[in-house]
Amino acid sequence: MVVDEANVIPLLPVEELERRQRRINSECPDLWRILDDVMDPEIPVISLYELGVLQDVSERDGHVHVLLTPTYVGCPAMKVMEEDARIALEAAGYPDVTVETRLSPAWTTAWLSNEARSKMAAYGIAAPDSEAAQCPQCGSEDVQQISEFGSTACKALFKCNACAEPFDLFKAI
Template sequence: MRPGELIASDRGARAGSADDLSQAWSVLGQVMDPEVPVVSVVDLGIVRGLDWRDGHLHVVVTPTYSGCPATEVIEQDIQHALEHAGFAAPQLERRLDPAWTTDWISEHGREALRAYGIAPPAGSTSKRSLLGESPEVCCPQCGSAHTEQLSQFGSTACKALYRCIDCREPFDYFKCI
């Protein structure tokens, strides 16, 4: 390094504004979850916060669970979307505490899941499921509550496979976590 050169992490550093944060939230609202491409990372609730640190946008991300195979892809998608929108070298922080919960999915995200054919989490997270109580899962196709679980695991580990007794359609249910 020669005198006067910037350290690579300092390139593009600038003071941020409230408008920049608003724009960043808007950009992230367009970054879709790779496993459920109709729900943004904002609506999924995994983007926990945005602020400015050392002249760069700082993004806090909490994966849906610590072993989620899509975590690195999501972080890369966030990084690329922000860089494409003009945010130089955004800094991502993966935060596991507090753990993500399905309670963080927005109403818009829940409706998007339903429209896509995935039953959104029923109710909120609780310990009742540990005691054997099953949630009332409504069919995303016809709205019937007359459904049955076929498997505890659906297309991904965070979903269960259900079937509607009325319309006979199988569907994924996004488990309460």
């Protein structure tokens, strides 16, 4: 069967599809694998790639260029992410590293991988969902928002009415 790609509707946002294609078609898969070990400092169970922050990595004449997109403008964790990426690459033998932060296209929670969403829930943070919020502890949808801001500005604080546990909900952006 021949598929006319002009008539295919992607299941991912175009920017996320392009990000995944950059990784698949990269000439430096080893650099991507090195950066797979760099975790988000605020949710240390998911990598920068799984979070959707790591956009691209390339190497030319011994110089490595890393491209990151913050979850939101002013994210205080960006400096740590940049430094952690630089340290991981330097430790792997790449001393000449530049980390660029780009704001466009803007990051969206649609860039979170399914694996990242599962890891977040196991860590106790509810992943953004188009459906009702669910408690990551017991799975109940009987929850209430306590504050628009949780442990960080990108999360809201909720309480589960079923198990009485508080939890952060990663805001859908």
